[in-house]
Amino acid sequence: MEGALRNHTTPAVDDLPGITFRQLEVFSVVCRERSYANAAVERRTTRANIKRVMKDFETAVGRPLFVENPGRDLELTPFAQGLLAQVAPLARSLRRLGDGIRSLHQSGRILRFAAPGDFFKGGKFSGFLDKLHLADGFRPCFLKIDVKRFRTALLNAECDVYFGVGLAEPERLDCVDFGPVPWAVISRPGEKWAIPASPAALTAASWFIGEIGEDGAADLLARFHAAGAKGGAILPEAAWREKLATPASLAAGDVLFIPDTEGIAAATLPASFPAYHFTAVMRRNHPYAELQTRLKAAATAEGGARGH
Numbered sequence: 001m002e003g004a005l006r007n008h009t010t011p012a013v014d015d016l017p018g019i020t021f022r023q024l025e026v027f028s029v030v031c032r033e034r035s036y037a038n039a040a041v042e043r044r045t046t047r048a049n050i051k052r053v054m055k056d057f058e059t060a061v062g063r064p065l066f067v068e069n070p071g072r073d074l075e076l077t078p079f080a081q082g083l084l085a086q087v088a089p090l091a092r093s094l095r096r097l098g099d100g101i102r103s104l105h106q107s108g109r110i111l112r113f114a115a116p117g118d119f120f121k122g123g124k125f126s127g128f129l130d131k132l133h134l135a136d137g138f139r140p141c142f143l144k145i146d147v148k149r150f151r152t153a154l155l156n157a158e159c160d161v162y163f164g165v166g167l168a169e170p171e172r173l174d175c176v177d178f179g180p181v182p183w184a185v186i187s188r189p190g191e192k193w194a195i196p197a198s199p200a201a202l203t204a205a206s207w208f209i210g211e212i213g214e215d216g217a218a219d220l221l222a223r224f225h226a227a228g229a230k231g232g233a234i235l236p237e238a239a240w241r242e243k244l245a246t247p248a249s250l251a252a253g254d255v256l257f258i259p260d261t262e263g264i265a266a267a268t269l270p271a272s273f274p275a276y277h278f279t280a281v282m283r284r285n286h287p288y289a290e291l292q293t294r295l296k297a298a299a300t301a302e303g304g305a306r307g308h
Contacts, residue, residue: 002241022156023057024087026157030054031068031084034074044287046172049155093145109288111138114145114159128178128278131298138288147213154283160291165259166213166276173281176295180275185267186243190249199273200228206251208233210258212238224275 030039032049040047058065065080076084113120120142129140145153150162151170169175187193196202202224209224209232211217217234224232235243240258242250250256258271259276280295 019057019060023053023060026050026053027065027071027080028084028087029055030074031076031080034076036068036074037072038134045155045157050198109138111140111161111288111291112143112159113140113161113163114143114150114153115163116145116147116150119163121262128298131301132294150281154281157283160282160288162293163279164213164279164281165261166211166216167279167281168214168216170281172284174284174292176280176282176292176299178278178280178299180271181259181261181278182271183257183269183273183275185269186247186250186256186258187254188252189247191237191252193267194253195267195269197270198227199224202229202232203256206253207231207257208235208240209250210235210238210256212259216276220274220276227274 026039026043029042032038033039033042036050036054037047040050043050054065061079061083062079063079065083067075068074125249143159145162147164148165149169150167151173153159154162154173154176165181167175185193185195193205209221211234221232221234235256238257243256244258260268261278269303280297280299282292286292
């Protein structure tokens with residue numbers, strides 16, 4: 001009977017393509033709770049997120065797993081019942097592993113910081129980290145996650161806090177603003193450019209704003225214009241990083257403004273100029289209840305930045 005079930009109803013777990021341990025874990029919780037909403041509470045996420053994971057799992061196994069009743073209770077399909085029998089031992093092992101991780105967190109909780117590129121190597125982050133005072137209860141680790149994925153990474157609990165420059169304020173997540181990032185002024189070697197007192201003085205030179213983060217560069221350029229600046233253009237991040245590495249590639253008379261996250265600038269624009277902001281983003285109702293308080297305290301120490 002078991003062989004027939006495996007051959008005709010439920011494939012062996014080892015034969016299932018493209019599945020993840022996370023999908024199996026969520027599948028087991030949904031089977032136990034018979035509810036996407038209850039499983040979301042158990043997993044500390046949203047109903048929509050749980051349902052999405054299960055839809056991806058159904059695609060991977062090629063069969064429907066649940067039938068949702070009008071009251072949103074779930075019934076397991078015969079296929080799901082057979083699959084559950086196979087993954088139950090694995091689910092129990094995952095729960096034991098989760099209990100062990102929670103115990104480890106209580107004695108020295110792991111705090112997963114994430115950011116794009118080489119952000120953690122810059123002076124902007126290292127200066128901030130000194131203000132967080134983590135040694136009394138956290139063990140930080142650092143992950144490289146592209147800015148295009150930061151919302152998904154936070155909502156899927158791949159990281160606890162995401163740091164970036166030029167991030168738009170996201171829904172369903174909390175932000176702490178650490179204030180504006182100084183502009184570094186880059187020009188051709190040997191050329192001297194007079195630092196203007198205000199954006200209104202930007203009328204003749206060919207000047208560019210270095211794009212970073214998400215889509216905030218266009219808004220930033222508009223704020224320059226609203227403050228009286230003329231001309232100007234946006235330079236994509238890959239392009240300005242190339243010019244930063246080889247300033248001689250800048251055309252004569254061109255000036256590039258880039259967010260100085262590493263303290264490299266020989267010359268900077270005045271603080272009155274519109275600028276990108278350095279931001280920390282985290283999930284709402286994070287299990288580390290004091291984490292946002294620490295972030296806001298560090299923001300205050302950074303210079304009176306505002307929290308959202």
